Amino acid sequence: MSTTPSSNVWELRANEVSKKFGGLTAVDNVSLSLKAGEVHGLIGPNGSGKTTMLNLLCGFYAPSSGQILMNAQDLTNSTIQDRAFLGLGRTFQKPRLLPTLSVLDNSMLGAWTQTQSGFLASAMSLPYVNKEEQALAELSKEILHGVGLGMVLNRPANLLDHGQQRFLEIARALVMKPKFLLLDEPAGGLTGNEISLLKDLIKVIQASGIGVLLVEHHTDFVFRICDRVTTFNVGKMIKHGTPSEVRTDAEVIRVYLGA
């Protein structure tokens, strides 16, 4: 595996990426980058290609043209799983949890990339398997307490309310030990209070050196916490810059923000 440079050098890039679904061009020749320790917002009207972009970055779609890179490594043809092992964590627009498993078990699934134990060793419950399991459980508990789910460790995920489910997805992605975290509308359906908790969480995640990509519709939330903001419209990037630059851009106001 590649040598690990100090954490602030990591960069995830999309180079002139396009994605066509039949005759529809969902993402049209877009380049963007996500650096370690920054929060990069992706905004735009519905159907403008934000989620498609996120899926291209983490491997659910292969680009029709262009490249996805992590530092010098070309990820364009690597699988979702490979990218998870390289440190790409994500959450989903609609939380995808394992409904019958506990909060703790759900978050521990994120530790798959950290697990060495093979199937037969696990079947025989060898001592090193148990030791590894315990260490990962400890870590997951720390992260769950950190995101505020410490009081419901043993509750099945289907009994959580919506906000808790969203936070559990973030915890699960953090257990993956990610270099980059791609959040697909994390504030969707949250209460005002929960959104402010989410803001604090993202700040802490950012400070730990993880690069956060934020696909979001709550524009004031985005403008408050992002270092850079990219605006999409019908698959094209129309404006990229600091929040204040984007907020005052005439084109962005016309297609998305409104006067």
Added chain:
Amino acid sequence: MKHLNSKSTQLFLGILFCSSIPFWANDQYQIHIATLIGIYWVLVSGLNLVVGFTGQLSIGHVGLLSIGSYAFAILAGKLGFDPYLSMLVSGCLGGFCGLMLGLPSLRLPGFYFAMATMAFSLIVNELVLAQGDLTGGGIGLAGPLFPAPFESPIGFYYFVLAIATLFTWASLNIVRSMWGRALISIRDSEVAAQAMGVPIFRAKLIVFVFSGFAAGISGALFASLQSYITPDTFVFELSLFFFVCIIIGGKGSILGPFLGTVVLTALPELAAPLAKLGNLFYGILLLIVVLVIPEGIGRLADMFIQKIRPRLVKTEPMKPDLSRLAQTLVTYSDTKRGQK
């Protein structure tokens, strides 16, 4: 261990109870049924990981059972090899055939995978009939006994109990490990599984090969118990029977499918009138379970308690501990990343 693990305690009490059966059973026939349940359970415990945990609807495991049975009858009976070794070889052959079946079929979506496994079990039976000089064709083969002390019905029962315990223990371990979570993630949300790095096809294949191994071992024991096997023994209905045991027991449970195996094997045998109506009985039971207790009989007690005293779920507001999170993330990112 400081405190008693409830699952382990349950398992221990279960084994204790099963060990006592020969002391109070009324006749040899009841011992025979108990042994048969144990043998079926070896197969079902493996199949349960495939169906109940990974969500892959295999209805072809009778083919793997048949392969294990014939391998044992040929190796230990016709060729006179050591029965224990033959049993192990039967298991490995079952695992190998599981691999050969899984490689092309496990990429198929649910229903098509079920059809592929069904076709496999039908093909195996035809091949057994066609290869008469090896398998005895329609006449069949004798299944040899294990050597003393396992040659008597009671001795053999304890032998089967030991092996069934081993498989129960192994599947309990799998379910409680990282692999259990990965298998359930494949069942419940493939996209989440992928995003977490779970290699879907490989994980399915591994667990399918394991179930093939269990089916092979089960087949060897089955041949020895039945003392004579013919292609008529391995009808497709038996495959459905294994599948129904798991559905009635409930997905994502080990106790449930075990109870399913016990009930479906024992009830028609012990209540004589039901034996004539075997398939009708399965059908009715399946309907009742699916309509009334879709969670499966493994959760029956749980559901009952819920009805009487519903568990209240309080939604407390979340209180993130930001300094703890920051601390964890920073120390965590300094440690070496896991590699596979």
